[in-house]
Amino acid sequence: MGFHVNESQFDAWLTEQQKTYDIYAPKCFAGGNTFSDVDCIRYGKVNSISKIVFDQKSEYSFKEVLTPISQTLFFFTEEQCKEADPPKKGAIIFLRSCDLHALKRLDDMYLHNGPADYYYKRIRDNIKIVLIGCKHSFESCFCVSMGTNISENYDMSINVADGVYELNCKDVTWNQFFLDLGASRHLVVPDQVHENKTVVKIPVNLTADVARSSMWEQYNKRCINCGRCNFVCPTCTCFTMQDLYYTENAKVGERRRVWASCMVDGFTDVAGGGSYRKKNGERMRFKVLHKVLDYKQRNGYHMCVGCGRCDDICPEYISFSHCVNKLGDAMKEVTK
Amino acid sequence: MVRNDYIPFSSEILEVIKHTDIEYTFRMAFRGDVKPGQFFEVSIPKYGEAPISVSGIGDGFVDLTIRRVGKVTNEVFEHYVGDRLLMRGPYGNGFDLENYKGKELIIIAGGTGVSPVRGVISYFAEHADERKDMTLIAGFKSVKDLLFKDDFPYWREKMNVILTLDSGEETTEHKIGLVTKYIPDLKLQDVSKAVAIVVGPPAMMRFSVKGLLERGFREENIWISHERKMCCGLGKCGHCKVNDTYICLDGPVFNYTKGKTLID
Amino acid sequence: MDTNTAKLKKNAFRVTKERGLTASRVRVPGGHLEAKYLGVLQNIAETYGNGTVHITSRQGFEIPGIPFDKMDEVNAALQSIIEGLEINQEAENEGYPAAGTRNITACIGNRVCPYACYDTTVLAKRIEKAVFPNDLHFKIALTGCPNDCGKVRMHDFGIMGMTEPQLDPNRCVSCGACVKKCEKKSVGALTMQNYRPIRDAQKCIGCGECVINCPNRAWTRSEQKYYRLTLLGRTGKKNPRMGEDFIKWADEESIIKIILNTYDYVKEYINPNAPGGKEHIGYIVDRTGFEEFKRWALKDVNLPEKAEVMSPLYWKGIKY
Numbered sequence: 001m002g003f004h005v006n007e008s009q010f011d012a013w014l015t016e017q018q019k020t021y022d023i024y025a026p027k028c029f030a031g032g033n034t035f036s037d038v039d040c041i042r043y044g045k046v047n048s049i050s051k052i053v054f055d056q057k058s059e060y061s062f063k064e065v066l067t068p069i070s071q072t073l074f075f076f077t078e079e080q081c082k083e084a085d086p087p088k089k090g091a092i093i094f095l096r097s098c099d100l101h102a103l104k105r106l107d108d109m110y111l112h113n114g115p116a117d118y119y120y121k122r123i124r125d126n127i128k129i130v131l132i133g134c135k136h137s138f139e140s141c142f143c144v145s146m147g148t149n150i151s152e153n154y155d156m157s158i159n160v161a162d163g164v165y166e167l168n169c170k171d172v173t174w175n176q177f178f179l180d181l182g183a184s185r186h187l188v189v190p191d192q193v194h195e196n197k198t199v200v201k202i203p204v205n206l207t208a209d210v211a212r213s214s215m216w217e218q219y220n221k222r223c224i225n226c227g228r229c230n231f232v233c234p235t236c237t238c239f240t241m242q243d244l245y246y247t248e249n250a251k252v253g254e255r256r257r258v259w260a261s262c263m264v265d266g267f268t269d270v271a272g273g274g275s276y277r278k279k280n281g282e283r284m285r286f287k288v289l290h291k292v293l294d295y296k297q298r299n300g301y302h303m304c305v306g307c308g309r310c311d312d313i314c315p316e317y318i319s320f321s322h323c324v325n326k327l328g329d330a331m332k333e334v335t336k
Numbered sequence: 337m338v339r340n341d342y343i344p345f346s347s348e349i350l351e352v353i354k355h356t357d358i359e360y361t362f363r364m365a366f367r368g369d370v371k372p373g374q375f376f377e378v379s380i381p382k383y384g385e386a387p388i389s390v391s392g393i394g395d396g397f398v399d400l401t402i403r404r405v406g407k408v409t410n411e412v413f414e415h416y417v418g419d420r421l422l423m424r425g426p427y428g429n430g431f432d433l434e435n436y437k438g439k440e441l442i443i444i445a446g447g448t449g450v451s452p453v454r455g456v457i458s459y460f461a462e463h464a465d466e467r468k469d470m471t472l473i474a475g476f477k478s479v480k481d482l483l484f485k486d487d488f489p490y491w492r493e494k495m496n497v498i499l500t501l502d503s504g505e506e507t508t509e510h511k512i513g514l515v516t517k518y519i520p521d522l523k524l525q526d527v528s529k530a531v532a533i534v535v536g537p538p539a540m541m542r543f544s545v546k547g548l549l550e551r552g553f554r555e556e557n558i559w560i561s562h563e564r565k566m567c568c569g570l571g572k573c574g575h576c577k578v579n580d581t582y583i584c585l586d587g588p589v590f591n592y593t594k595g596k597t598l599i600d
Numbered sequence: 601m602d603t604n605t606a607k608l609k610k611n612a613f614r615v616t617k618e619r620g621l622t623a624s625r626v627r628v629p630g631g632h633l634e635a636k637y638l639g640v641l642q643n644i645a646e647t648y649g650n651g652t653v654h655i656t657s658r659q660g661f662e663i664p665g666i667p668f669d670k671m672d673e674v675n676a677a678l679q680s681i682i683e684g685l686e687i688n689q690e691a692e693n694e695g696y697p698a699a700g701t702r703n704i705t706a707c708i709g710n711r712v713c714p715y716a717c718y719d720t721t722v723l724a725k726r727i728e729k730a731v732f733p734n735d736l737h738f739k740i741a742l743t744g745c746p747n748d749c750g751k752v753r754m755h756d757f758g759i760m761g762m763t764e765p766q767l768d769p770n771r772c773v774s775c776g777a778c779v780k781k782c783e784k785k786s787v788g789a790l791t792m793q794n795y796r797p798i799r800d801a802q803k804c805i806g807c808g809e810c811v812i813n814c815p816n817r818a819w820t821r822s823e824q825k826y827y828r829l830t831l832l833g834r835t836g837k838k839n840p841r842m843g844e845d846f847i848k849w850a851d852e853e854s855i856i857k858i859i860l861n862t863y864d865y866v867k868e869y870i871n872p873n874a875p876g877g878k879e880h881i882g883y884i885v886d887r888t889g890f891e892e893f894k895r896w897a898l899k900d901v902n903l904p905e906k907a908e909v910m911s912p913l914y915w916k917g918i919k920y
Contacts, residue, residue, distance in 0.1 A: 029817075034714070037719065113571040113572065114570045238575065239573050255379075272403065272406070273405070
């Protein structure tokens, strides 16, 4: 059902939902950026639609709701392991079409690549999705190239118009709520972009042979292996296990998993000193080919959703989309 | 509900076999299906987890041969018979013995690389009738780095064993030289049907496979086992991914036709 | 030719080596101005001066070659700049009312520089508003971070931006970038414990390298802006010396109050026979003792709880 609602009507719905859900959306963390007096837009809990940032892209994605940056798996004492509690509430997540496509990648990784992940599933089973319509594309977006610009599998969509929020609601209970609220009914289709300024072409003949290309060498020096590209990516899922003890009681501690980055030193270190991909160019190649080659070979569709966050965040101005667009020439180089 | 694969079980140390100063085999209580070449995530709370391959399988136990090279393994070495370690697994595909049955079999293993194939060697030592001629080329750095010393006399009875050390004096027990040195002289009835397993450090595997191919082995008749960082063993953490392959799920044992395509 | 040179100097003109010619000294607090004022300066230089402009070492402009009898016209021509830069003035079209307290300089600050912890120009202008006009010889400089590109330790009052890094341990991915960068580029105030950085607050200089290098917004800047206040650096003939740390983790209010208090202190203790009525504050402090200076400087100052006041202070420098 389609509705037009005002701020107070929408907030009435949010208030109702907060009885059972935490609401996560892109919001402004004042002064939260690297540089002073610059804000950071990233995901956080909101209690009013006025707190949701609709006119900018979040620097970091929604994935931290489903795969917390640092997630305690269990606590241990000398004798036993006690599983960490799940979140008390479910989650309603506001996200854009690219990110909703990223959710499918998270699902395939956590639920279908090997056995289903217990900790992911117990959060995943209790989420609902509000799709944020995109009136226009941002500078670095290339969702159209990746085929992620349109999404259907949401519980509700929201377009922001002048003083009005246009909703397309698929959830029966929510529909009833808005009807009871007296919200006016309209035909609503989520805003979609059909064109991006950034266009990416993944060569159809791309193979792992492209690893031999000289194109990766420039990244040896340009890349500083900070991992920002991985941390902002809505489809990067790697983590590392950490055991820690509580300093106040050394016998008690926890095992947690923490986001990891294939660009950062130590990612491949094996006990005894061995490691792989020492050069930053090799790490760049590993990451890029995962997004536009390896993943597809395993799952049948590309991993990258074209959100462009990696381009936006790179302090060294390394553009992922630009790199992907060089793969065609690189294939020519290695196959001649 | 989905099972929580991350919570380990507790297992008692039944026996500790000391090979070298830094390499012990811990015989761990375990009942369940397990294959040579598979691995467990062994952990000690507060120190963390480490993937350790299975070096022996028996009634009610698995052997884990552990090299003392990191935070976790250092701590494991502080544990004794009767103590308990946390484990989860087994993970990985392991060696499928069917691939080698009824064939001439060459196993080339270097250093701790002997651990994952020890189960294969032992099986075909005991079931000599299930294969044709078998040669083991085992390489270690020096006498003090020798693993599974007690196994060798028995293995020598059952198969052709070439034990070689990188350096030192040649004796009746062992030769001196890299494992690759012995590949050209391997006596084989039909190299086109012979099968080989190569496990060890990356460079050793690369040159051994090269030697086997030059000797006439077919790529599809060679198996290798990879070692990578693994935090989960469940295809999730991403550390062991190479190309489209997760070593922990799809490996660590690969037929060379697949293994050769893996570019780190 | 009859000209009152004291009056001329106070009006921000200079007695130059060329008889009858002066130079107009234009102050630009915080060193940042709208480009349109460059056109005004060009016009003055070409109309009244010799067609050149000198960029001064204190981030002002000096327009040389102006005949003494054109000073009134130059003052009138300067009016748009004085107003535009919001310089305190006593009478319209009469130029600058003082020159003793020098232009307040600043590095480019956080309008442009990624390292800067605050908007140096805004604070420079705020201080300018509080202290100017004044005939006393005060040199005040601001810099955005402990890199001290503004060379503030060469000034009576050096104001260096600091941030108190805040760690959200739940966003930390244990990459170690902060620890490495603090060690290599700063003071090594961070160590890793239990996979998370621990900050030695005593060592930390508030440079923000940890924040800048954190890839996941685990380290962020404190909402409150802090400053290191360095004291009584100077150049000069007798005893040039670097300013010493006086207060770490100070706030803007306190700094301004301390500067104003110092004017009172100097008025009380300046050598009445000082040549040209100018005496570096440092020499006065040498005479009265640091404790007396501190008593005056900190009068009615409410420092933030975090502030650390160093006392007593000793200056080294070169003595001739």
